[in-house]
Amino acid sequence: MRQIDTIAGLRAAIATARARGERIGFVPTMGFLHEGHLRLVDEAKRAAGCVVMSLFVNPTQFGPNEDFSRYPRDVSGDAAKAEGRGVDLLFLPPVSEMYPTPPSLHVMADDLPTRWEGEVRPGHFSGVLTVVAKLFNIVAPDVAVFGRKDFQQATLIRRMVRELNFPIEMVVAPTVRENDGLALSSRNTYLDAGARANGLALVKSLRTVTAAFAKGERLGSRLGNIGRETLATYPDVRVDYFAVVDPTAMKPVDTASADSVAIVAARVGPTRLIDNMILGEAE
């Protein structure tokens, strides 16, 4: 695996792989890799001969009171994990390489960024879409792989790929969970034992709702109430939202179907967790 920290260096390495006839698979990350990220690498390897992973904690997607400066980082550990899983090119640009001047142009979507994560984290999705567009232009992959845990992010990036005509196949890989159901996240490292136990409220609420759906409940509002009632049994968990939405517009559904998605975000102490489940999909 080659580690590269300049855009020019990465482009040259990708051109060499292309000249060998290889397809390019891309896994964008903010590092502090866990098994969830590494499964994205597995997906990319199934689709492409050369796998590029970026490892960049993107400052523009963090709000002023968010955890940019304390976001967990472990570059040497990440490099070992990426290499062990078969990444070919690891792109680790410094902020000055990605933003040599303060960005004066942004990719923004009209509606979705004001809902759910977008409402709680103003500006977040503009930061995400802009950096992903930059990375897509730098890497020019055939296939890009994202995790389903960030469901709204994946929905918006899929829309950006379609509407801005990026010639990229997008793969969204299922969420990877601990044995007890907690969705893997780099931010889980913030949780002590008590907070971690409370963090299970999210998956419990999602499982209760998918079970109610499996038993025949179809009313979106009732499924939402079931999720919120489950969360309310955890007094130390502060819920930002729980909703059952359609997978594209992400608006709450009146009548749920198998492709509707239950989405949840909640705070356990200072740590904010998100999770989701497709109602008709067995975990």
Ligand code: PAF
């Ligand atoms: O999901 C993430 O880790 C980030 O939002 C992404 C897509 C790498 C953009 O910074």
